[in-house]
Each structure stands twice: as structure tokens, then as C-alpha cells.
Amino acid sequence: MNLQQEKNLLTFAQWTDRTYSVIDAIKTISDPELSRDKKRNRILLSAGFSVAKEIAGYFMGRNIAKRVKDLIIDGESLVSSATIYGDIDVLNNLLSEDFKIILPTGQIIGKQENINSYREGAVKITQTGPIYINSVKVLNPSNINTSVTIDIKATLNSKDISGKYLFRRKWVLNGDKYQVTESSGSLIGQAGATPYAVKV
Numbered sequence: 001m002n003l004q005q006e007k008n009l010l011t012f013a014q015w016t017d018r019t020y021s022v023i024d025a026i027k028t029i030s031d032p033e034l035s036r037d038k039k040r041n042r043i044l045l046s047a048g049f050s051v052a053k054e055i056a057g058y059f060m061g062r063n064i065a066k067r068v069k070d071l072i073i074d075g076e077s078l079v080s081s082a083t084i085y086g087d088i089d090v091l092n093n094l095l096s097e098d099f100k101i102i103l104p105t106g107q108i109i110g111k112q113e114n115i116n117s118y119r120e121g122a123v124k125i126t127q128t129g130p131i132y133i134n135s136v137k138v139l140n141p142s143n144i145n146t147s148v149t150i151d152i153k154a155t156l157n158s159k160d161i162s163g164k165y166l167f168r169r170k171w172v173l174n175g176d177k178y179q180v181t182e183s184s185g186s187l188i189g190q191a192g193a194t195p196y197a198v199k200v
Contacts, residue, residue, distance in 0.1 A: 069138050076133060085125075096111070096172070104187050163189065164188050166186045
């Protein structure tokens with residue numbers, strides 16, 4: 001395991017802790033058996049009073065989408081980094097068991113095929129540019145669509161596939177974790193073209 005993979009694992013652990021906090025708050029707000037005051041107190045206690053102001057807005061429904069969106073933006077950075085560095089442990093946690101990806105070639109593969117392509121060295125990424133988040137659409141707290149642009153220098157089965165890629169992903173809430181269930185990658189231009197989104 002290299003230093004970047006160790007960093008990814010640490011980041012994943014921290015991200016997971018944040019995920020639990022968001023999910024607990026969502027469940028609390030959705031609980032019909034709890035009174036308004038009990039919901040508020042439970043969220044404040046679980047999140048810590050240092051973020052009371054933020055949680056108060058969240059409790060009122062103003063910041064639900066924002067907290068989920070912020071979480072998924074960091075999740076996008078994490079899954080992109082894990083993909084770039086072939087971090088199998090992190091990918092295994094972030095991809096759902098029914099994960100499917102449409103490759104730039106049009107081929108559709110599942111989770112294990114995708115992970116094996118990194119484990120066996122079929123995909124080799126040697127250089128990347130910054131990750132740009134084009135959009136994060138929170139359809140509801142359990143269903144989020146994202147769009148990411150990144151420059152990649154890489155080979156697939158020894159064939160050069162370098163360029164600027166657009167990745168679209170669908171995140172869902174599976175039990176107590178957010179995971180990617182669908183993804184697609186499209187070559188949209190040469191590496192180094194002017195980005196049109198927010199750098200992260």
C-alpha cells in the first residue's frame with residue numbers, strides 16, 4: 001500500500017463518520033413517533049452543540065440537501081482518487097454490489113470486473129489533472145446524481161486512452177452508507193482543455 005492509498009483509507013474513515021451523522025439526522029427528522037422538540041434535541045446532541053446553528057437550519061429543512069450535497073462532493077473526490085490510484089479497498093466500500101459502469105467503449109461491466117481491472121493492471125493511470133465537479137443534484141437524501149470532469153493520462157489493456165473525461169455517477173443511500181450504483185465515462189476532449197466547473 002502506497003502513501004496515497006493510506007491517505008485514501010484515512011479520508012474514507014473520516015467521511016464515513018460524517019455519513020453516519022447525516023443519516024442519523026435524516027432518520028430522526030423522518031421519525032413520526034418523535035415530537036418536534038425531541039427531534040431537535042436528538043440532532044443537537046448527536047451533532048455537537050458547536051454546530052447548533054447549522055443543525056437548527058437543517059432541522060427546519062433548509063439545509064438537508066446542502067449537507068448531503070457537501071458529503072457527496074467529498075465522496076466524489078474520494079472515489080475519483082481511489083479510481084486514479086487503484087485503491088481497491090476504498091472502491092470496494094464505495095461501489096454497491098449491483099454497481100454497473102458504462103465504459104467509454106460502450107461496454108458495461110459490474111463491480112468485480114471494474115475492481116479486477118485495477119487489481120490485474122488492465123487499467124493503468126499514470127497522470128491526472130484536477131477534479132472538477134460539474135454538478136451535484138440531490139433528488140432526495142437517498143438519491144443523488146453527479147457529474148465530474150478530469151484529465152487522465154492512462155492505458156487500458158496497453159492502449160492509450162488519455163484525454164479529458166466526463167464521469168456521471170448515481171449515488172444512493174444503502175442502509176448506513178452512501179454508495180455509487182451507476183457510472184459512465186465519456187471522452188469529451190483532449191487533456192488540458194479549459195475546465196468549465198468548480199475545481200476540488
